[in-house]
Amino acid sequence: MNCTDSRSRLHAYLDQELDLPGVLAIDEHLASCEACKAIFARHFALQSGLRKHAAYFTAPATLKERIRGVIGRTPRWQQPRFQWFQLGAAVAATALVSWIAAIQYNAPPEAEFLAEQVIASHARSMLTTRLADVSTSDEHTVKPWLSSKLDFSPPVTDLTGAGFPLVGGRLDYLDNRPVAALVYGRRQHVINLFVWPDRRDRSLPMQSLSKHGYNVLHWINGGMAFWAISDLNAAEMKAFAEAYAGAK
Amino acid sequence: MALTRVLADVSVAGTKPGQQHRSEDQGEALNLEQRARVRRFEEVFVVHLDAAYDYAHWLTRDERNAEDVVQEACLRAFRFLDSFRGEGGRAWLLAIVRNTYYTWLKRNKADALSVSFDEETMMANGCELADLESTSGSIDQVLQQQDARRLINGALDQLPEEFREVIVLRELEDLSYKEIAAIAKIPLGTVMSRLARARKLLLQHLQRA
Numbered sequence: 001m002n003c004t005d006s007r008s009r010l011h012a013y014l015d016q017e018l019d020l021p022g023v024l025a026i027d028e029h030l031a032s033c034e035a036c037k038a039i040f041a042r043h044f045a046l047q048s049g050l051r052k053h054a055a056y057f058t059a060p061a062t063l064k065e066r067i068r069g070v071i072g073r074t075p076r077w078q079q080p081r082f083q084w085f086q087l088g089a090a091v092a093a094t095a096l097v098s099w100i101a102a103i104q105y106n107a108p109p110e111a112e113f114l115a116e117q118v119i120a121s122h123a124r125s126m127l128t129t130r131l132a133d134v135s136t137s138d139e140h141t142v143k144p145w146l147s148s149k150l151d152f153s154p155p156v157t158d159l160t161g162a163g164f165p166l167v168g169g170r171l172d173y174l175d176n177r178p179v180a181a182l183v184y185g186r187r188q189h190v191i192n193l194f195v196w197p198d199r200r201d202r203s204l205p206m207q208s209l210s211k212h213g214y215n216v217l218h219w220i221n222g223g224m225a226f227w228a229i230s231d232l233n234a235a236e237m238k239a240f241a242e243a244y245a246g247a248k
Numbered sequence: 249m250a251l252t253r254v255l256a257d258v259s260v261a262g263t264k265p266g267q268q269h270r271s272e273d274q275g276e277a278l279n280l281e282q283r284a285r286v287r288r289f290e291e292v293f294v295v296h297l298d299a300a301y302d303y304a305h306w307l308t309r310d311e312r313n314a315e316d317v318v319q320e321a322c323l324r325a326f327r328f329l330d331s332f333r334g335e336g337g338r339a340w341l342l343a344i345v346r347n348t349y350y351t352w353l354k355r356n357k358a359d360a361l362s363v364s365f366d367e368e369t370m371m372a373n374g375c376e377l378a379d380l381e382s383t384s385g386s387i388d389q390v391l392q393q394q395d396a397r398r399l400i401n402g403a404l405d406q407l408p409e410e411f412r413e414v415i416v417l418r419e420l421e422d423l424s425y426k427e428i429a430a431i432a433k434i435p436l437g438t439v440m441s442r443l444a445r446a447r448k449l450l451l452q453h454l455q456r457a
Contacts, residue, residue: 010444011440011443011444011447012425012440015418015424015425015443017424017425017440042387042451043451045387045388046387046447046450046451046454047419048391049387049390049391049396049400049454050400050404050415050419050420050450051419051420052391053396053397053400053401054400054401054404054416054419054420055397055401056298056302057301057302057305057306057311057314058298058301058302059297059298059300059301059318060301060315063297063315063318063319064294064297066319067294067297067318067319067322068294070319070322070323071322071323071326
């Protein structure tokens with residue numbers, strides 16, 4: 001890639017409208033071109049400046065009430081009559097609260113610490129130019145490659161059918177040991193799935209955590225610990241984890 | 249709903265089934281349908297009221313006018329509720345806000361349209377710097393200043409409307425090119441070129457600050 005190509009894709013890159021190979025090509029060019037790097041850096045600074053400082057005007061409460069009034073709405077809490085959807089909402093809310101509580105209270109400090117490591121690892125992988133050591137959607141290439149470098153064999157499945165194509169695999173270091181990092185794509189988003197044998201061979205149902213704008217899912221199954229992380233929304237992350245767990 | 253219907257039946261149990269019973273029943277059903285629509289409106293659109301208001305505020309640059317535009321837009325959205333299918337409630341509402349704004353603009357500010365931005369004129373006036381590479385001021389320095397907030401908002405305020413709106417949709421609402429294209433009714437390529445121009449103008453403005 002030359003400077004003209006790289007600069008013509010500056011905005012698409014900045015706005016995460018490029019596919020993963022496109023992003024990697026730009027990263028590679030930026031690593032060796034100071035002039036382009038400076039232009040990209042200036043635009044990054046502008047983008048983060050805008051996101052940090054630009055005024056976000058929130059709708060005044062009076063406006064909300066006025067709109068509700070205009071479309072003929074009486075506030076729900078003034079309706080004396082019992083409605084089934086209210087029961088449904090209450091049940092859903094209770095389930096949600098207990099689910100959140102379960103996440104918050106089940107997570108031991110150790111897991112908390114690991115979660116931080118996973119987030120840092122993911123963030124680091126997004127900054128560097130090499131997201132995958134072996135870039136292929138072929139699970140039969142990724143799995144043997146990882147197995148040859150590690151003392152275990154991680155389950156690797158291409159999930160293109162479920163909308164999460166396998167991008168490749170990478171070695172990483174977490175929990176004081178080398179681990180497998182499987183890279184999946186979803187639109188412009190990247191999902192890192194870290195896999196390694198659990199120390200104590202436990203079993204743990206899926207837990208979720210939201211931190212620093214990332215959604216993290218963690219579960220232990222069949223002696224393997226799984227940590228999936230991405231900036232994808234929670235629902236799609238759950239779909240990913242279910243597709244992965246179901247495919248094995 | 250089932251329980252409500254039972255309650256309605258119970259309440260008229262003393263009266264003989266007849267004309268009155270039937271009309272009450274119909275009224276109840278209509279009422280429920282209306283409530284269901286209102287509820288759907290809350291779920292699909294009212295949750296995006298902040299986004300609608302923020303966008304309207306950046307378009308009108310005025311609190312009162314933003315409120316008027318959003319209220320009118322919500323009424324329209326409510327009217328078209330049945331033609332709304334599935335996902336993308338925020339983008340749909342923002343598109344309506346935009347339409348409402350331009351209708352409102354024509355009605356209230358016929359004179360304001362005359363100062364609408366003309367890219368050619370602006371370039372002819374030399375507002376366009378030769379190249380970003382040649383600008384020497386550091387954007388980082390600007391952003392570290394005490395009044396970075398004022399400078400950024402001032403720069404946004406001065407952007408011509410076409411550019412301000414794509415930047416607001418992109419950076420504040422975090423919408424994709426596809427969504428912005430649908431809202432502003434412009435091709436994808438135009439979204440990108442407007443964003444590029446908007447950023448160029450913002451950088452020039454800020455680096456001069």
